[in-house]
Amino acid sequence: MGLDYLKRILTAKVYDVAIETPLEPAHALSVRTGNRVLLKREDMQEVFSFKLRGAYNKMAHLSPMQLERGVIAASAGNHAQGVALSASRLKCPATIVMPTTTPAVKIDAVKRFGGDWVQVVLHGDSYSDSATHAFALADEQALTFVHPFDDPDVIAGQGTVGMEILRQHQAPIHAIFIAIGGGGLAAGVGAYVKQLRPDVKVIGVQTVDSDAMAQSLEQQQRVTLNEVGLFSDGTAVKLVGEETFRLCQQYLDGVVRVTTDETCAAIKDVFQDTRSILEPAGALAVAGLKQYAATMGLQAQTLIAISCGANMNFDRLRFVAERAEVGEQREAVFAVTIPEERGSFRKFCDLLGPRNVTEFNYRMADSKQANIFVGVQVGNRAQADELQARFNDNGFQALNLTDDEMAKLHLRHMVGGRSASAEHELVYRFEFPERPGALTRFLNSLNPGWNISLFHYRNHGADYGRILVGIQVPPVDHAEFEKFLETLGYPAVNETNNPAYKLFLR
Template identity: 70%
Template sequence: MQSYLKRILTARVYDVAVETPLELAPNLSARIGNNVLFKREDMQPVFSFKLRGAYNKMAQLNPEQLKRGVIAASAGNHAQGVALSAHRLGCKAIIVMPTTTPQVKIDAVRHFGQRSVEIVMHGDSYSDACAHAYALEKEKQLTFVHPFDDPDVIAGQGTIAMEILRQRQAPIHAIFCAIGGGGLIAGVAAYVKQVRPDIKVIGVQTTDSDAMARSLKSRKRVTLNDVGLFSDGTAVKLAGEETFRVCKQYVDEVVLVDTDAVCAAIKDVFQDTRSILEPAGALAVAGAKLYAKREQLKGETLVTVCSGANMNFDRLRFVAERSEIGEKREAILAVTIPETPGSFRKFCTLLGKRNITEFNYRYADPKAAQVFVGIQVKDQSETADLVDKLQRGKLPTLDLSDNEMAKLHLRHLVGGHAPEAKDEIIFRFEFPERPGALMNFLNSMDHSWNISLFHYRNHGADYGRVLVGMQVPRTDKKALKTFLDTLGYPYWDESDNPAYRLFLG
């Protein structure tokens, strides 16, 4: 490990990399009662720490090796580092990437590598791409630039720890690092434990890509059959041999987080920095939150390495939807209410002034209605209190907040045809996004009209888009017009919409 200390202190990374800031996260720190610091590796030229290790490795190659060229396998961030390094060093590079790599990373590799890089797409995971890259290495006599299992790459990543300890000389309780193959945390741990051994070094993995955690527990490297791809930057089936050796000696522990917790961490970083991390980039933040809660820490300093920001824009839709659930600030409930006029109003009264984030209901049974509802809560205990309150109000309730099928699919599938919903008319409304808007609608509506369909989802706008089905007798058309005109909400009659006729009517 003395060798690693020397390698890190003499690493050639600053020809291309920058010393990134160590920033206080004021909002997150106040919320969890500890000083959370973000090491902003997302601010590197390639938006990831991977540039450090890639360039340090390639800068050590002799002229003959550089002339023949290099090859690498990567899920994206290491590829960008190799591409930029190849361009700067004037050598050719072949980069093998899994077919699941986000397009933003593929485009970035082409951009940074310019004419120096050839991209080969192969396999569903990093491990698949790596096996193919090794075959090409032998075939073309190239030098393999490993994304993590190489002492020079590990040393390059270790310069992050060197910067952290220089930037923060006051006490640090722990430094948190995402783990895929282990290059980042191996470099950080090798330096920290030589210089400040009192500081804990804690790894963070997702529950579905935990090869290093299982390996450390088993005291031998464990290969996963499959890996989750949400955090594509850490989707590694087998930890590195050298990284495992270093982690086994110096890493204090590895904590596991789920997808919802990662989404919540992405939101936390955005709220403090207005920057958007990729899932792997936010792993350390998610792990620090979980660890602080588990250990009941207060007033400690926690450093989190924000390791990358190469996020596909389309993925933000999923992240935004799951972030509140990951923070336990949205409860997803299935509630059974009587299929009688006024029961919907009773249900909303029991909810009180809580914000409804989603409401899905479709008439299906003349006696009971099944409602799928999302409700903003402060924490998990409030969810339990709310479920208890609804149960005492004789409205059977099931908490679906941890039900993956419900969160992924059911919320988009509630509905269908309702042939028994006689005299149904459909209106699309824009409700003002403020407490009381729904109750104003319900109180203004004729109490004899039955609501046969209701769909609402908070989209973060200043008004809510709502689809409502009402069973209004033909003799009440005049009263309906009066209701709509006095309500004051913009509305559109969708009763003749072909989409309604095909799927809901």
């Protein structure tokens, strides 16, 4: 298939709906990586992703008869919105088949962009089910199928991103990083860039659990994945396109695999530089750029990442914030076993030193030892290893859980339960100004004669830290404890008679 993609891209019809997005410097990322990092802001398109380029170019090349008859597409995300907007602009009837599990916000977005020209059909539990149904409807009703990636006109439309990059930055470029799902964007950009600037590296980026293109390139044939990770749903493709695979084989210099945590860290990086929130697929290129620059030891190079989408589900932000620090290697998570005796808690805090504690979960287990789940802010992975060694050297057995998926997803929320050993326990909620070292200062203010039997704290980035503490205070010490609360200076709420505490913790 000797398609002349250079000509196809130069003559692509995308600017009736797409804008030429800016190529912006990411100042903070540049400083941190030691390179000049530029972001190609495809998240600024009207549908918040690059997908409308390929969809519109495909539909704009259809004959008047094909447009009058109508088009059909299968998508649960950005491609659906691109087809919908294109249908409205071209006054072409469009059927969009979406899985029944598609969130209402995405269905509403498709209807909003397409207006009266779009009909949404909900079918099946997955994209594969929807695509199969869409192909069947296309045959039955003689509709033109608009593929999300494996079509020369779609690929050429996406390739205009590469055309803009080379026009906007004519100075040397070390590498361009591109998220890959089915491969349409990488194929189009690679085909254009490599024919005009073969010195520029074109690097694809995939998640470790949705790496169909990486595996296909390694095995030199298209590989079908049994399962794909869904966090980066915009790139969750089991089988890449036939044409996109051919072009990526020809033009890509490699594929970088990134983790969920690295993707979350990249979302935070872009937010700090632009105040925009990318979806996971939209931030993959940034995550790949950071990993590649660190691995290759790059300095003073120009690196470009295509921020290709910003259709973020709001309810994912909690997860992203939770995992971003670990992905940036700024937070280390440990399970530490300490003796259940007076003074050991304070000794543990002394070992933490001036480091900021991001999370602290503890529940008395028995009379001999205590297990603590703690998150600590670190500068890099080496500092986490040093801290683990420090715990162990001082008699506190420490297990590094920073890369333990179960611990990060579930265990941190499950530390606790009832304790038969927590005699005379009083439970209080405290608030204190969230400053570095504030938690350690709070712990040091506690009377060493009272044993801490429960402790829960998590830094949520708010102005005030909130902790739940169980303290074993014998009845004869209650008056002294009341005086302690008065002198502490932090707001305190007695939760000892809270019915939820009685049900789950007492």
